[in-house]
Amino acid sequence: MEKTLNLTLKIWRQKNATSPGKIVEYKVSDISTEMSFLEMLDVLNEDLTKKGEEPVEFDSDCREGICGTCGVVINGIPHGGYKATTVCQLHMRHFKNGETIVIEPWRARAFPIVKDLVVDRSAFDRIMASGGYISIKTGSAPDANAIPVPKENADIAMDMAACIGCGACVAACPNASASLFVGAKISQLSLLPQGKVEAARRAENMVAQMDKEIFGACTNIQECEAVCPKEISISAIARMRREYVKAAIK
Amino acid sequence: MQFTQVFGSTIGKKLLLGVTGLSWAGFAIGHLVGNLQLLYTDPTPFNKYAHFLTSLGGLLYFVESVLVLSLLLHFLYAIKVTLENKKARPDKYEVHRSAKGVSKRGFSTASMIYTGLLLFIFLIIHINNFKYGTFYTTMIDGKEVRDLYKTVYEYYSNPVNVFYYVAMMILLGTHLSHGFWSAFQSLGINGKRFTPFIYSAGTVVAVLLAVGFVFIPVYIYYMGGV
Ligand code: HEM
Ligand code: FES
Numbered sequence: 001m002e003k004t005l006n007l008t009l010k011i012w013r014q015k016n017a018t019s020p021g022k023i024v025e026y027k028v029s030d031i032s033t034e035m036s037f038l039e040m041l042d043v044l045n046e047d048l049t050k051k052g053e054e055p056v057e058f059d060s061d062c063r064e065g066i067c068g069t070c071g072v073v074i075n076g077i078p079h080g081g082y083k084a085t086t087v088c089q090l091h092m093r094h095f096k097n098g099e100t101i102v103i104e105p106w107r108a109r110a111f112p113i114v115k116d117l118v119v120d121r122s123a124f125d126r127i128m129a130s131g132g133y134i135s136i137k138t139g140s141a142p143d144a145n146a147i148p149v150p151k152e153n154a155d156i157a158m159d160m161a162a163c164i165g166c167g168a169c170v171a172a173c174p175n176a177s178a179s180l181f182v183g184a185k186i187s188q189l190s191l192l193p194q195g196k197v198e199a200a201r202r203a204e205n206m207v208a209q210m211d212k213e214i215f216g217a218c219t220n221i222q223e224c225e226a227v228c229p230k231e232i233s234i235s236a237i238a239r240m241r242r243e244y245v246k247a248a249i250k
Numbered sequence: 251m252q253f254t255q256v257f258g259s260t261i262g263k264k265l266l267l268g269v270t271g272l273s274w275a276g277f278a279i280g281h282l283v284g285n286l287q288l289l290y291t292d293p294t295p296f297n298k299y300a301h302f303l304t305s306l307g308g309l310l311y312f313v314e315s316v317l318v319l320s321l322l323l324h325f326l327y328a329i330k331v332t333l334e335n336k337k338a339r340p341d342k343y344e345v346h347r348s349a350k351g352v353s354k355r356g357f358s359t360a361s362m363i364y365t366g367l368l369l370f371i372f373l374i375i376h377i378n379n380f381k382y383g384t385f386y387t388t389m390i391d392g393k394e395v396r397d398l399y400k401t402v403y404e405y406y407s408n409p410v411n412v413f414y415y416v417a418m419m420i421l422l423g424t425h426l427s428h429g430f431w432s433a434f435q436s437l438g439i440n441g442k443r444f445t446p447f448i449y450s451a452g453t454v455v456a457v458l459l460a461v462g463f464v465f466i467p468v469y470i471y472y473m474g475g476v
Pocket of ligand 2: 059060061062063064065066067068069070071086087088089
């Protein structure tokens with residue numbers, strides 16, 4: 001049974017990285033409850049285009065919750081605060097007719113706004129480039145059982161690998177810390193035999209790059225885990241700290 | 251890695267905060283247990299205990315220096331981390347809410363720097379009132395020793411002093427209700443069973459310390475005159 005909604009949207013509009021932004025109010029009507037949040041924004045943008053106004057810029061790619069490209073802060077919570085849900089997978093049935101929705105970009109010094117709701121997350125790429133990889137010869141797949149991996153480690157590494165790098169953790173953190181993202185990446189690699197070789201160098205370099213990008217220090221509030229669309233646990237952050245201490249005393 | 255690199259990093263700073271904070275939490279627990287002797291109507295056990303501590307000489311100085319150094323480091327790094335974290339988000343959200351669920355965001359997490367700064371001022375006043383407070387003496391087993399019991403009872407006969415102390419001890423509980431478990435997480439000590447345990451233990455420690463430290467001066471105020 002399809003229902004429709006009329007909504008008031010308060011959206012952060014900002015021309016470019018240097019100009020000041022502000023909240024602008026828009027009305028959208030006849031929004032199907034079966035649309036995703038991004039489809040609702042598509043409807044708004046069509047209206048704006050028809051009226052000759054500039055559409056609202058926002059990021060998306062896969063629209064199936066697996067790529068990590070989308071992400072806006074909805075009523076104060078990154079991705080809206082629904083369990084294990086990215087904005088592209090958030091459905092309009094969660095909203096009430098007549099509701100006002102405030103939509104803002106991720107806010108962090110390390111994620112400068114490019115335009116409207118789009119932020120530059122290349123800080124994450126630079127952190128990955130500083131050590132988020134394993135330096136081995138690739139090529140044809142190795143024999144499946146040639147390198148034994150304990151089941152528990154494989155499971156945790158898999159949970160950590162679920163990180164799609166969307167940056168919601170940074171957006172939610174009162175300190176704009178990237179610890180959950182970096183923790184997930186460091187954990188994923190350090191738990192596997194192939195990744196252990198470079199574990200110390202990786203922990204040192206990725207943490208150094210994270211700090212250089214001016215993300216905050218984690219104060220264990222766990223807001224990141226609460227908004228993470230992949231439900232990554234802050235045990236990742238503790239593991240990153242252990243890896244860092246191991247690297248420090250090496 | 252260089253020492254300066256480690257303790258200049260976001261992780262290293264939290265390691266320092268954790269170790270120094272826990273050393274003070276440990277001290278606070280010992281301090282409360284010792285001070286329960288103030289509840290005796292007989293001043294002797296408490297005064298004997300205080301005399302015993304001062305008679306430790308070198309060991310006492312060692313522990314005191316570690317605590318003072320810990321407090322200074324905790325103080326400096328707490329301010330540094332808080333200011334740096336503010337700089338990591340220069341532009342505020344129009345609306346910023348907690349997603350609740352597993353999040354621990356709340357009064358105690360948001361007030362760490364304020365409860366901490368008030369505790370720092372309190373500690374200076376507190377040490378000045380007692381360690382360097384009025385020096386009475388009494389005779390125990392034919393020896394003249396300090397009557398600290400009397401100094402304490404005199405101080406807490408004033409309701410203003412009781413009120414200030416009670417307020418500060420509630421802040422201590424607030425600080426530790428987040429700080430205690432947080433310190434373990436900062437040190438990387440986390441586990442499926444351990445973390446829920448230490449989180450609950452932190453709540454218990456915070457409540458017991460606050461209740462214990464509040465009880466003593468209130469008791470003295472109401473019973474001291476008797
Ligand atoms: C000098 C005054 C103090 C200041 C300015 C201060 C401030 C802070 C701040 C800002 C934090 C970091 C918050 C966080 O990471 O979540 C913190 C953590 C902590 N504080 Fe304090 N505090 C002070 C005194 C104390 C005292 C007296 C105790 C113990 C009785 C204590 C115990 C702790 C603990 C256990 C932590 C957790 C450390 C961690 O998360 O790694 N603090 N404090
Ligand atoms: S667009 Fe790919 S996760 Fe939302």
